[in-house]
Amino acid sequence: MVRLIIVCFPEGHAQICSKLFKIYIPLTFILPVCNEWFMIPAVGYFRQYSEPYQFGAVFISFAGTWLNIRTDPLHLHISLIVPILIIVINLCLLIKIRNAEKKTANIRFLYKSECSLKITTIAIVIPFLANGSMSFVSNHFLNYVSYVVMIRHPVNAIGMCLVPWIFYLSHPIFTKKKQKLNRLEKFTKN
Numbered sequence: 572m573v574r575l576i577i578v579c580f581p582e583g584h585a586q587i588c589s590k591l592f593k594i595y596i597p598l599t600f601i602l603p604v605c606n607e608w609f610m611i612p613a614v615g616y617f618r619q620y621s622e623p624y625q626f627g628a629v630f631i632s633f634a635g636t637w638l639n640i641r642t643d644p645l646h647l648h649i650s651l652i653v654p655i656l657i658i659v660i661n662l663c664l665l666i667k668i669r670n671a672e673k674k675t676a677n678i679r680f681l682y683k684s685e686c687s688l689k690i691t692t693i694a695i696v697i698p699f700l701a702n703g704s705m706s707f708v709s710n711h712f713l714n715y716v717s718y719v720v721m722i723r724h725p726v727n728a729i730g731m732c733l734v735p736w737i738f739y740l741s742h743p744i745f746t747k748k749k750q751k752l753n754r755l756e757k758f759t760k761n
Contacts, residue, residue, distance in 0.1 A: 575660050578667045609640040620717050630720075643706045650703030654696040661692045680743050687741035694737045698730030 576591070577584045613633040620628040665685060672681045701723045708719045739745050 575663055578664055606645060607642070609637040610642075612637060620720075621714070622717060623721070624717055643709050647703055647706035647710065650699050650706060654699040657695055658692060661688055664688060683741075683743040683746075687738065687743070690741050691734065691738045694730065694734045698727045701726040701730075 573588055573591075576587050580587055610633065613636045615631050615633045617629040618632045619626075620630060665688060668681050668685050668688070672678055675681065705716070705719050705723045709716050
């Protein structure tokens, strides 16, 4: 969202972002409580994983929530809505980049930025798909949850680690800094 604001309002983005953060920062503390309020009286306990895990493999489950609410439908909706919003925002950015290509001479930089945005968007969406598939399977096909867990955890871990690296390695802004550092190193060696 911040990237879209910066691209759409280059002169006034500082004021818009400061207002946005005044709202967003308190929400980062309030929203988790709002999403999990019903779990306050819940009791957590260990459950045995089924195949393909060996005996002794457990996961934490819970029972006794207010109104017997489960988190899986909530997580499924979040796993669908958030990637759609990310894709829509990044499509708006791609449209702005395409419009900027018509007005500037530095087409190579914009092309690399566009490629970086596409690759990063895919990398961001993949962990959401893994979490959404976990929520869907746990709602409809409970016998297969153990198999989906085997895929979900590595995908989430890889996604968290790789998204910043993919952005860093693919965006042209960071390659310019590397080139400047290489020139500086050559200059200092001579």
